Amino acid sequence: MRSCSRILAVWLLLFAGSSAEAQPKPGSDAGSLVARGEYLARAGDCIACHTAPEGRTFAGGRAMPTPFGTLYSSNITPDRDTGIGKWTAEDFYKAMHYGRFPDGGLMYPAMPFASYTKVTRADTEAIFAYLKSIPPVNQRNREHDLRFPYSNRQLILGWRTLYFSEGEFKPDPTKSAEWNRGAYLVEGLGHCGMCHSPINALGGTSQSDAFKGGLIPMQNWYAPSLTSNREAGLGDWSIKDITDLLQTGVSMRGVVYGPMAEVVHNSLQYLNDEDTRAMAVYLKSIAEPSPPTPPSSTLPTSESSLLISLGKTVYDKHCASCHGTQGEGKPPHWPPLANNQSIEMQSAVNPIRMVLNGGYPPGTKGNPMPYGMPPFAGLLSDNEIAAVVSYIRTAWGNRGTPVSAREANELRSAPLN
Known part of the structure; x- marks a missing residue:
C-alpha cells in the first residue's frame, strides 16, 4: 500500500544523550526545519497512506480495506478548506501523539498514532513544518464506508483502553545511543509493529505480542516475526546484511517483495547510513531463540x-x-x-x-x-x-x-x- 515520490536530499540525523530528536549535522543549515521534516516524513512513510494511486501527493483519498469496512486516508496538504491548512503545530502534535482531531474527535487506529505517540515534539513539529510547505491541494476527504457498529467512533474509546499507551519514547539508559536511535525509529516513526505484529479480531495487538509476526489483514501477505530467528528474526544476520536489505531491498541473506518492497522503495532507501545502521542494531538485538522443531504437517x-x-x-x-x-x-x-x-x-x-x-x-x-x-x-x-x-x-x-x-x-x- 505504498506509492512513489521524489527523492529526498539526505540530511544526517544525530542521536545524542537522552534525546531521540533528529538534529541537523553540524555544519548544515541548523534552521532547515522543513528539510528535517521531509526526512522524518520519509522515515514515517506518510506518503504511503496519504497519497492515492494516480492521486496528488498527500491529498489523501486512498482506500484502505479493513475487516470492518473501508477507510479513506485524509488530505494532509496545507489547503485551508480541505486539508490541514488551519491546523496549528499543537493540533498536529495532538493528532500524532494522542490520535485526536483538533476538535477532540477520535481518529481510527489505521492512523498509527499508537506508534507515532513515541515521536518527540520537536520531530513532530519538523514534520508539520514540512507538510505546511508543500503545495496545497483542494480535495475533500471521502467518507469512510464502515459497517455498523464500527462506524460509531465512540467505540474507539474501548480500543484505546485496551491497546493504546500514550507517551513519547523513553531511551533505555542501559543501551547505547545507537540502539536507542534504532528503537525510536522502529517503534515510533517506522511503525513496524503495525504489520509485524499479530492483529486480533478487534484490530489490536497486545504489547506482549509486539513484533511477533502476523497475516496483514485484507492483503494476504504474512509479515514475519522480527523476534523469532525461525522467521525474520535477524539475530544471526550481520549488520551489513540487515542494512543492505533495508536500504536496497536485497542482501546476501534475502530479498524483499510485496508490501515490504514498497516500504523500502518509499521510505527506507532514503534513510542515511547512521539511521539505517541504528535500526539494524536494534532489530538484531530483539531476535530471540526459537524452538528448533517446526509444527508437524497437516497432510497425510x-x-x-x-x-x-x-x-x-x-x-x-x-x-x-x-x-x-x-x-x-x-x-x-x-x-x-x-x-x-x-x-x-x-x-x-x-x-x-x-x-x-x-x-x-x-x-x-x-x-x-x-x-x-x-x-x-x-x-x-x-x-x-x-x-x-x-x-x-x-x-x-x-x-x-x-x-x-x-x-x-x-x-x-x-x-x-
Missing part, C-alpha cells in the same frame, strides 16, 4: 511424499536455473532457498504468492535495476504450485512443512498489493 504422509516428488520435477524445470539445483541461489539478486527463513516459516502464504504472482524487489538508488521473478499462476496448476512450494520448504535441510493444493487455490485470487 503419502500425500506429502507425492507432492514433494512432483515438486522436485517442477523445481528442476522452472526454478533451478536461477535458484540453483541445491537451492543455493545466486545472491543477492536470486536469493538462496536453502536455509532461507522466509521459506521455512509456519505460514506458507508468502512463498505460495511468490510462485503464483512473481514480483520484483523495489527499485532503489542502491539497486536501480532489480531482477524479478516471473509469475507461474498461468503455467502451473494448484497441485503443481503446492508441490513446488512443498519441495522448497522441505528440501536441502529446510524445516518447513508441505502445503496443500487448496491453500494454493485460495491465494490465486488474492489482491496483488
Whole structure:
C-alpha cells in the first residue's frame, strides 16, 4: 500500500544523550526545519497512506480495506478548506501523539498514532513544518464506508483502553545511543509493529505480542516475526546484511517483495547510513531463540511424499536455473532457498504468492535495476504450485512443512498489493 515520490536530499540525523530528536549535522543549515521534516516524513512513510494511486501527493483519498469496512486516508496538504491548512503545530502534535482531531474527535487506529505517540515534539513539529510547505491541494476527504457498529467512533474509546499507551519514547539508559536511535525509529516513526505484529479480531495487538509476526489483514501477505530467528528474526544476520536489505531491498541473506518492497522503495532507501545502521542494531538485538522443531504437517504422509516428488520435477524445470539445483541461489539478486527463513516459516502464504504472482524487489538508488521473478499462476496448476512450494520448504535441510493444493487455490485470487 505504498506509492512513489521524489527523492529526498539526505540530511544526517544525530542521536545524542537522552534525546531521540533528529538534529541537523553540524555544519548544515541548523534552521532547515522543513528539510528535517521531509526526512522524518520519509522515515514515517506518510506518503504511503496519504497519497492515492494516480492521486496528488498527500491529498489523501486512498482506500484502505479493513475487516470492518473501508477507510479513506485524509488530505494532509496545507489547503485551508480541505486539508490541514488551519491546523496549528499543537493540533498536529495532538493528532500524532494522542490520535485526536483538533476538535477532540477520535481518529481510527489505521492512523498509527499508537506508534507515532513515541515521536518527540520537536520531530513532530519538523514534520508539520514540512507538510505546511508543500503545495496545497483542494480535495475533500471521502467518507469512510464502515459497517455498523464500527462506524460509531465512540467505540474507539474501548480500543484505546485496551491497546493504546500514550507517551513519547523513553531511551533505555542501559543501551547505547545507537540502539536507542534504532528503537525510536522502529517503534515510533517506522511503525513496524503495525504489520509485524499479530492483529486480533478487534484490530489490536497486545504489547506482549509486539513484533511477533502476523497475516496483514485484507492483503494476504504474512509479515514475519522480527523476534523469532525461525522467521525474520535477524539475530544471526550481520549488520551489513540487515542494512543492505533495508536500504536496497536485497542482501546476501534475502530479498524483499510485496508490501515490504514498497516500504523500502518509499521510505527506507532514503534513510542515511547512521539511521539505517541504528535500526539494524536494534532489530538484531530483539531476535530471540526459537524452538528448533517446526509444527508437524497437516497432510497425510503419502500425500506429502507425492507432492514433494512432483515438486522436485517442477523445481528442476522452472526454478533451478536461477535458484540453483541445491537451492543455493545466486545472491543477492536470486536469493538462496536453502536455509532461507522466509521459506521455512509456519505460514506458507508468502512463498505460495511468490510462485503464483512473481514480483520484483523495489527499485532503489542502491539497486536501480532489480531482477524479478516471473509469475507461474498461468503455467502451473494448484497441485503443481503446492508441490513446488512443498519441495522448497522441505528440501536441502529446510524445516518447513508441505502445503496443500487448496491453500494454493485460495491465494490465486488474492489482491496483488
